[in-house]
Amino acid sequence: MRKKIAAANWKMNCTLPQAEDLLNKLSTANVHVTEEKISIIAVPYAYLLLAKQILAAKQNIFVAAQNCYTKKSGAYTGEISAEMLQSMQIPYVIIGHSERRDYFNETNSMLADKVNIALEYNIQPIFCCGEALDIREAGTQNSFVEKQLKDSLFHLTNEQIIKVVIAYEPIWAIGTGKTATNEQAQEMHQHIRKVLAGKFGNDIANNISILYGGSVKGANAEEIFAQPDVDGGLVGGASLNAEEFSTIINSL
Numbered sequence: 001m002r003k004k005i006a007a008a009n010w011k012m013n014c015t016l017p018q019a020e021d022l023l024n025k026l027s028t029a030n031v032h033v034t035e036e037k038i039s040i041i042a043v044p045y046a047y048l049l050l051a052k053q054i055l056a057a058k059q060n061i062f063v064a065a066q067n068c069y070t071k072k073s074g075a076y077t078g079e080i081s082a083e084m085l086q087s088m089q090i091p092y093v094i095i096g097h098s099e100r101r102d103y104f105n106e107t108n109s110m111l112a113d114k115v116n117i118a119l120e121y122n123i124q125p126i127f128c129c130g131e132a133l134d135i136r137e138a139g140t141q142n143s144f145v146e147k148q149l150k151d152s153l154f155h156l157t158n159e160q161i162i163k164v165v166i167a168y169e170p171i172w173a174i175g176t177g178k179t180a181t182n183e184q185a186q187e188m189h190q191h192i193r194k195v196l197a198g199k200f201g202n203d204i205a206n207n208i209s210i211l212y213g214g215s216v217k218g219a220n221a222e223e224i225f226a227q228p229d230v231d232g233g234l235v236g237g238a239s240l241n242a243e244e245f246s247t248i249i250n251s252l
């Protein structure tokens with residue numbers, strides 16, 4: 001069975017004292033997580049070890065990085081490698097967030113390389129896809145997302161794709177307070193699962209977690225997560241508040 005996942009993406013937020021405070025609150029929060037219902041906290045690189053340390057006693061809450069580079073090591077100032085993440089025992093990494101695609105020109109083929117290197121170092125990618133508003137308005141969102149998946153994931157083997165978590169994040173819903181409707185989310189998630197099934201088969205597609213991201217809050221998490229093909233969420237703004245994010249975890 002695929003896992004239900006409440007993932008936090010802190011993005012470039014929190015000073016060290018703020019990060020420590022938020023992690024301490026999460027470590028004592030009353031959240032119901034199990035092997036099948038997990039939480040993942042993607043913090044800035046600088047806080048990865050701190051997060052691991054503070055959350056060490058919390059079973060089924062994992063720490064993630066928000067990105068990694070395509071290369072193994074070398075003269076790439078300011079970048080972080082999958083090998084470094086593995087050496088810190090970080091189990092997940094977000095790959096291809098729309099902010100990375102937009103502001104740092106990450107292309108589908110570069111993201112294929114990032115997925116490859118993450119998997120090579122046994123780190124599970126949380127692969128983001130999703131369309132901008134003009135594509136949604138033109139009604140071509142299904143083929144757009146399909147191409148993102150094909151270009152960055154279709155070269156993987158069955159053993160590899162099963163380790164990937166997908167996050168569908170429509171760009172028009174990120175940080176805007178404008179969530180996709182339950183129907184829009186379900187429709188796209190079903191489409192993504194169908195695309196995966198076409199390439200990797202039904203069994204595999206049914207075992208891949210597909211998260212929704214874009215203005216998820218405590219108040220709307222439960223209804224979005226109740227959609228049959230929505231297996232949880234990737235949460236930005238609302239994950240910076242421990243109480244709000246706890247409500248989201250408990251909505252799984």
Ligand code: 13P
Nearest residue numbers: 009174175214215236237
């Ligand atoms: P918001 O939850 O702030 O809309 O951000 C979503 C997101 O980009 C998570 O990766």
